Amino acid sequence: MKLSRILLMLAAVLATAANASAQEYERRDTLETARVTAVKEKMRNTTQTGLMRLDGDKLRSGIAVFGTPDIIKQLQMLPGVAAGNELMSGLYVHGGDGNDNLFLLDGVPLYNITHFGGLFSSFNADVVDNLDFYKSGFPARYGGRLSSVVDVETSEGDMNEYHGHASLGLIDGRLQAEGPIIKGTTSFNVGLRRSWLDVITTPALWYANSKNGVNTNVNGAYNMTDLNGRITHKFSDRSKIAANVYWGRDKLFAGIKNTDLGALNLDVGSTWGTLATSVGWNYDFSKKLRSKLLGYYSRSGSDVGYGFEVDTSEGDVSLRMTMSDHNVCTVGDAGIKYDWDWLPNDYHHVRFGLAAAYHHYQVSRSYEQTRIIPGMDPYEDAKTTGEPYNAFEPALYLEDEIFITYNFTLNAGLRMSMFTTGKHTWWHPEPRAALKWLFTHWGCFKLSYTRMSQYSHLVSAMYIELPTNSWMPSTSGAGPMMSDQIAGGLYFTPGPFKINLEGWYKTMDNMLTYNGANAFYPPITNWETSFTSGSGKSYGLEFEGTYESPKFDFSAFYTLSWSWRQFDAYYPVPFPDHYDNRHKVNLVGTWRPMKGLSVFFNWNYHSGNRITLPTHVIAIGEHAYTDMLFQAPYNSKLPDYHRLDVGADLVTPLGKGRSLDFNISIYNVYNHLNASFAMLDHDENGEYIGMAYGLVPIIPTLSVGYRF
């Protein structure tokens, strides 16, 4: 079938569906307009700088790479955020390192927020109610990470009616259901997501193995699953309790079985994932005094390893041998938070509370080998390396939003954080302040200062997210990281427009960079010796211009930024960071030409990531022996990055609140292969040139959903 015919058919389907849904969406438009206005008002009225609030509907719509909407990839488009490596769910905020973002899911801090090496985030957009994203101006109630706060709240289930949504994308299927358990008082909301590639690869490999005519079978599969669940019970209008659970797991394995000489099995595999559970009780003592008590437990971990088994015999000779190697990383938290919200009078909004978390970090490597040969003593060797670390991290905070005059608001706060592990204890006062001056009814000026501390370090030897990356506490050799940030800007909301111009200056201390043997397995014992500590500095300007109307939304984001690092141990002067993208432009648009049809586009541009290439060549003996000297970190820039994505959401009502949803997304429409990494190479004249390698081509995807 010709392409033109397919396009014509697709247009006809879209037009029919859109016409059918016209009336149903009139009401939704009105609500949408009200929502946009409310969000804009909220943005202007909030005192904090660097805050972006996104609601669940917005997060669920738009471009869905591989057919699954990704919250982190939406945040990557915002100004002041570098995305890192292409397709990955990296978040490098205001020159941060990517491991310094506080991800909260219903108040529970998460350590591992990605699936499949960072390809997808762990947040299932189907169950997300709203998201607060702070890049600066952090209120005192947040702490523990340097660079950003991503506070995700899942939705309460509908107390009166049952709803649900099922969808199938290019690589995963999703199911979400909500409704009352006891009508009017208790509800549930469950979201389930699972990739289904293994549903194809497993039978395909079974078929290939059955036809290959040899005694060797090859198996392999990847799958990821995550489950979000929430039960909410209302005791009264003043008292509500909610229990949340998030469970996510990735499994990747490959195996070879050969039966030529008895049994020979080799299995290589990895599982990794997160469990987060919490129970939160909201109680309003009065209209002026509210509280929330939260208890939680979370655990992230991975197990990467291989097993090898031989069981063979020929005549009188036999051999049985097993060998296995496992790298297990675990980080677990058990904690409580007690937050209070008090409005003593019209001039003060006081928040105070405490948080305490017990952390358990453990990375271990185990090796086991057995050998049985008749006539010889059996041989066994087994050893596990790695010791656990426990830490306790309490914090107290107090913040007061002071309405000095109608035009001036000050949010002043202090967070006292402490971290104790082994013989070491650190405590840091973390002052926070934000000032807002409302100089017209549609414009304001804001200024903020924040100090943040981070006591847990990500031990990683590579730029990509691997299950072998582990979290470790601060130690005497790798102290807590600290940041100070000043941010300020002008914020206008004239009519349907929103225009923000914000700048920041941020310093970071005790940052760590890997300086060891390059390996998939970062070190376990005395891991600090493979890291060098140093400092970082970042500053820049962000521009955000948004136009919103019922038919058309358009946002233009621009970031001009500098991000520096200084690690005296290997380079005496400041050098640019890996993701020092000088310019970043994002153009994001949504067009709703007809009821039920939304067309999206986003264009991304940023200056190329920095890479380290050798600075000098030493040769001895006329090219018999040459070596490269790496003298300057990140001394070269990859070619600039740009990409256009387009997509469309089509909702076809089926009546009685049911609908059929389609999402078509095309990632990298004009198939521009952006550089992912680079090396030195020679041109035909023998001169050195940079040779970059692009990996990600155009990716079209379709997902189909049914809403009930």
Add this chain to the structure above:
Amino acid sequence: MKKYVHILLLLALAAVSCEIPFKLDDVSEPAIYVQYLPCSGAQNGIKIGYASPAFGKADMSRRPFNVSDVTVTVDGVKAAVEELNSEEAWNMHTLSLTGLPELKPGSEVALSVKGNGVPDVHSSTVIPRKPVLKSIELIEETVDTNSVLRVVVKLDKPVEEGEYYGIKAYVRSTTVTLQGKSMFDCQTDTTVIVSSFTPGKIASYADLNSLDLDNYTSVGYQNGFLDTGLFSGSAMTLLSQRQFDGDTYTFYANSFDSFDAFEGMFDLNGGEIPQTPPDFEWPEEEEGEGEEGGEEEEPPTFYMVLSFDHEYRVEIYRLTDEFYNYAKAQYLSTFNMLSNFGVTPPNFTYSNISGGLGIVAGLSVVSSDWIPGPREEEE
């Protein structure tokens, strides 16, 4: 195993990727590369080469300096400098020093080179205090059915944070045999072999996998870019305070699961190759031994081992910070395979040369006597 995973990953990346040539910024200039490691207790020469910028047109044939422009002083006293191999060496100029005052602890050694079309370079180092060996004890042990020799090295005082040491170990095997045409027509023959070995640790695969670098970092003594072969010279294991228990460092002379296994994993075979230490004199050979030429002698029909002895010797180096950083960086640079693909940060080349590149770093050494090891039973 990990090596194969690395290779598979890189092949996979290469298979699906597309090449995009791009222009490199000219961020580096031609420079002199210097390698000078003055050691109290040993005489070392200077090596000088030309480091061409990687981002420009390479001109490897240029000579970056004249010998008359090289100045070395010890506490202000100038040494005479002479080039040993001006003709035969291509971009590796080896210079010898004469008239150099004794390098004492605290002596400042300064080196400067006037560049020939490249920036002048300068660097200096201070010779550290000589370590004092209090005792060395050899203890025979059995670990997991393996017979190992534990070597306990005690210094005169506890090692403090920020102090760096290096250790090299040698074994001298002396075999005395009785050989000849018959029992009544034979003579004794003594064979002496001196080899260096890497001070080992009792470690399993799991330990080795943990890549605790300070425990396993071992480099050739003069392992620099101007040494042909990455691991020339006998291996020195780098030690920081963490490896010491107060004033004591313990290693194993013949541990089964020791550092050599670790090296094998990464093909760092230098430590496994027995070599004559450069700063150690061979024992005098007996007359006639090892002579070449003439007709090939018939193998003896009578052969009896009379004795087979091992003796051990340890050299302890006190390292300046710059030597430790340099040696560790040299070791780490051998792992730069993945960083070449942009997957990991690279390990940088350490330099303490202003105006150029390379290293001027002092160290001092003390050596034990030969210590008899446990005697093996005669067969």
